[in-house]
Amino acid sequence: MTQNQEIAKGLEGVRFTESKLTFINGQEGILTHLGIPIQEWAEQSTFEELSLALLLRRLPIAQELAEFDAELKANREIPEELTQLIRQMPQDANPMQALRTAVSYLGLLDQQSEDITPEARRAISVRLIAQLATIIAAQMRAANGKDIVAPRQDLSHAGNFLYMINGTEPTPEQARLFDIALILHVDHGMNASTFTAIATSSTLSDMYSAMTSAIGALKGPLHGGANEQVMVMLEEVGSPDKAADYINAKLDNKEKIMGVGHRVYKNFDPRSRVLRDYAAMVADKEGKSTNYQILETIEKTVVDRIGDKGIYPNVDFYSGTVYTDLGIEKEYFTPIFALARISGWCASVMEYSEDNRLLRPSSVYTGDTDAHYLNLEDRS
Ligand SMILES: CC(=O)SCCNC(=O)CCNC(=O)[C@H](O)C(C)(C)COP(=O)(O)OP(=O)(O)OC[C@H]1O[C@@H](n2cnc3c(N)ncnc32)[C@H](O)[C@@H]1OP(=O)(O)O
Ligand SMILES: O=C([O-])CC(=O)C(=O)O
DSSP, rough: OOOOOOOOOGTTTTTOOOOEEEETTTTTTEETTTTTTTTHHHHHHHHHHHHHHHHHHHHHHHHHHHHHHHHHHTOOOOOOOOOOOOHHSSSSOOOOHHHHHHHHHHHHTTTTTTTSSHHHHHHHHHHHHHHHHHHHHHHHHHTTTTOOOOOOOOOOOOHHHHHHHHSSSOEEEEEEHHHHHHHHOOOOOOOOHHHHHHHHHHHOOHHHHHHHHHHHTTTTTTTHHHHHHHHHHHHHHGGGHHHHHHHHHHHTOOOOOTTOOOSSSSSOHHHHHHHHHHHHHHHHHHHOOOOHHHHHHHHHHHHHHHHTTTTOBOOHHHHHHHHHHOOGGGGHHHHHHHOOOOOOHHHHHHHHTTTOOOOOOOOOOSOSSSSSOOOGGGGO
């Protein structure tokens, strides 16, 4: 029996499906959704519109967008049982563990959760997109010993989230900045968490199981968890004049720098450029923040030292400074990534399920081939 011995470590470059959602050219730093550059989505669109466009796989017409917007608003409330669970969670719970638990519980409470027809998957996607914001805001408030703020129906998705976390309405500029940050995180091809969501749903499991798996995958520091780790690094560095030495010491030690490097981008991640511009704009307006100055030095030091390996800032590098400026604590950076990526996960699962095939790769077996069972007393 012959076995193909080739291994694609980390599944690098392996294509297992077709998709019409997202195109990435990692060498040239190009990212498009439905063929439209990410910069245009960021400048001209909204989180709601991009979410619907990915679910439809085309730009919606005005009436479709208005209806989707109304549907999201009508679905913002979460069940009272879930609010109670959130209140009972340990105050020091890891927010991604708390989110994973809450989404799993939401599935338990949803009468439709076992229905995997396209219609049911779409209805569940709308609820998940709308309610993740309410769940994360409630968790943030409860963990800080504050009253949970109910969602409002007269604000945008981004504006309502900021309202729910702060208890006061954001300025239009703050709401728009957060909306842009969400847009930049909505989808990114076959990243680890989207792949995980698809792998789970390829067994014909339900949407909530797929999303719970995806949240678990996003949590890791090599993926979405890197944005929080960037902030940890900024705290360790402390001041801009220490940044270069800090990075050089880490690289001498062969340690990885968080928020830089990417499996696909070997030039620059276009999302980090957009985020850097906004971070710079806020920094200029309010007098350059220490964090922004440290990041500038880290970027320069990393690119000087290992830019030739294709290591540049990724989306997680500058996002944290934008969130910090909006008053969000670092422990919630990764849940906020999920708040945006939920739309990409749902759209990807729905697309893949139209022509589903069980995901089941192989490994090359390198263990014994001629062993026999030994009784316990005969083993040494
Ligand atoms: C939303 C997102 O998921 S974006 C990614 C978020 N993750 C991070 O920011 C964590 C830091 N970055 C990394 O760990 C990596 O760049 C990853 C996991 C994102 C991609 O990794 P891979 O494609 O597997 O690249 P790999 O780890 O093989 O690195 C290739 C080379 O670049 C180096 N390298 C890659 N990333 C980094 C980094 N962040 N810091 C220092 N060196 C790095 C590796 O040491 C390796 O060097 P070598 O060839 O001399 O051994
Ligand atoms: O594509 C990836 O591997 C990681 C990433 O940038 C994302 O998920 O946004």
